[in-house]
Amino acid sequence: MARRIPKVSVVMPCYNAAGTVVRAVESIITQSFTDWELIVIDDGSQDDSANLVEAISKKLPEKIRLIRRPHLGVVGASNYGYSLAQAPLIARMDADDVSLPMRLEKQWCALQESPEIDIISCLVNFAGSHESAGGYAHHVDWANRQITKDQIRLSRFIDLPTPHPTLMFRKELLVNGPAYADGDFPEDYECFLRWIDRGAQVAKVPEVLFDWHDPSTRLSRNDARYDMEAFHRCKAPYLTKAIQQSGCGDRDLWIWGAGRPARKLAKTLERNWKKASGFVDVDPRKIGNYLQGRPVVAVDHLPKAENAVIVCYVASRGAGDVVRGQLLDLGRVEGIDFWIAA
Template sequence: MSAAPSVSVLLPVRNGLPALARAVTSVRVQSWGDWELIAVDDGSTDGTSEWLRAAARADARIKLVAQPARGLVTALHAGCAAAQGRFIARMDADDECHPERLAAQVELFERNPEIGVASCLVGFGGDRQANAGYALYVDWLNSLVTPEQIALNRFIESPLAHPSVLFRRELLERHGGYRDGDFPEDYELWLRWLEAGVRMAKVPRELLIWHDTPGRLSRSDPRYDPEAFFRVKAAYLAQHVVRLGRREVWIWGAGRPTRKRAAHLEAHGLKIVGYVDIDARKTGKAVAGVPVVSPEELPEPGAVFLLGYVAKRGAREDTRSRLARRGWHEGRDFLMGA
């Protein structure tokens, strides 16, 4: 009986035939040859299943798991159950690996045994002008490399591109795997594992092309709507703040969208006791009995805990700069949440 491979590449797919050959080929040419590819066909009707069966006959390392159309999370569960490797790599049918991807990520694990999830930088495979918002997200994503950067910024947005990760299989048993619900399954997983103390890092090289296709679930599924991100992050952000010994928070940003999104925190036991805003038209007033003050009127660091909920381009950096000049320490005195 042959030994189990060290890496299981998990590729769930539904009707992915147009780009599937490119994705599978990019796995087959990996310099790290000790892998298996678990392709989970989630009820495809375009010939995807037939193509994968033929690929499996040609390469014994490719394994097909076929199921009726039950959705991504069910497909991920089926793939994780079938995987034999010590490490599980994610891959999507419309993306493309660099030949050194698996080797570089395994090496990161070997050099850093305390790391539980290894990711990498990703290339934006789309029109940067037509999809500027997505491209800027990729730029932000690629700025987070170290465990500290990833942990500190996790409440802003998902800090990892799902198809770029390699994680230790043991994490599934220790902290649980993907959950199904009205939220992005990957972001919820990262938040849960990070709160459990799992350290995550990236190989500082571009090892995956993340193609921005019209059919990507993040564009069409309500689970990836911006409000879904705010809902799921609120639960873990509140949990983290309570673990820091705080229950009362100030919110940087007093506009209506900010207040609406920050209100999710109150459903998880936090109390908003103040807002901060740079707009003089808002300061000196109260919103639902909660005062709105200027940055200069903030108490000294340590007296209150602050969450930054500003999302306008450049506003987050400005907020961090203002707080740092006054001696506020990110992670201890404040966190950015949007």
């Protein structure tokens, strides 16, 4: 007998998560929204993960499917799980996190009420250690401030504003191919940028519906695909295209940040697009100098808005907000005249 098609397919890749996977699965079982299926892709775990899930699935065979596969990595496991999803909506779930009881209900309702939205996220509670993972906690605080559709769209070149395991999305997004590409870049961030580039609309339920954990085994802690340089290589072609689509591709490129770290990050954009005409900085020791024949100027000596597009690569905490404020005060428009990219 064929399975009845549920309203939501929850896809959970799992690899060596015996210490957390039961908690993750139970957080789906206890959802207020009950019309779901859970697809757990065990990616060749060497611990007891698959056996633990199997024991639960035997009690709910009509709701939970366990698929055992040789280890191929998170990209292969996730794409395969999505290919098995029967529902028109797919919710991502990680084996070390927790969906709070109202997550599926709130996200499903949001997508029913707003058919123009393709992807819905939510606010998250950082469930890791603020002492040992302060940077991650700061990222969660930042992501939780990116709430409106415009905030999400404009902040996408800073970092991923929607924690990936919080996403629920329409299955139609997979018509043009698998969600994730395999390469030397963060697969979740590249997927997010690609979907927006293709016109996907993203929103958030402005409520905390997810506990985001930070285990020592998390890929973003240990894999070179998730380091700073990989993020900037990933975003550069999409940032270039976004600038060109905004109608500013013929303008001169100016980089905000004349220090070595900002210049290093900016090289990824220059390789994808064009060489910067100059740099902007607030440090009086840098202003008035030249870097490889290009001037370093103060913000009030920038070319007119119609002649320049500015990309900020100053990555120090809070710098982007300061730069945004200064440029907005000058009448420049974010997403057209300037972009924050760090």
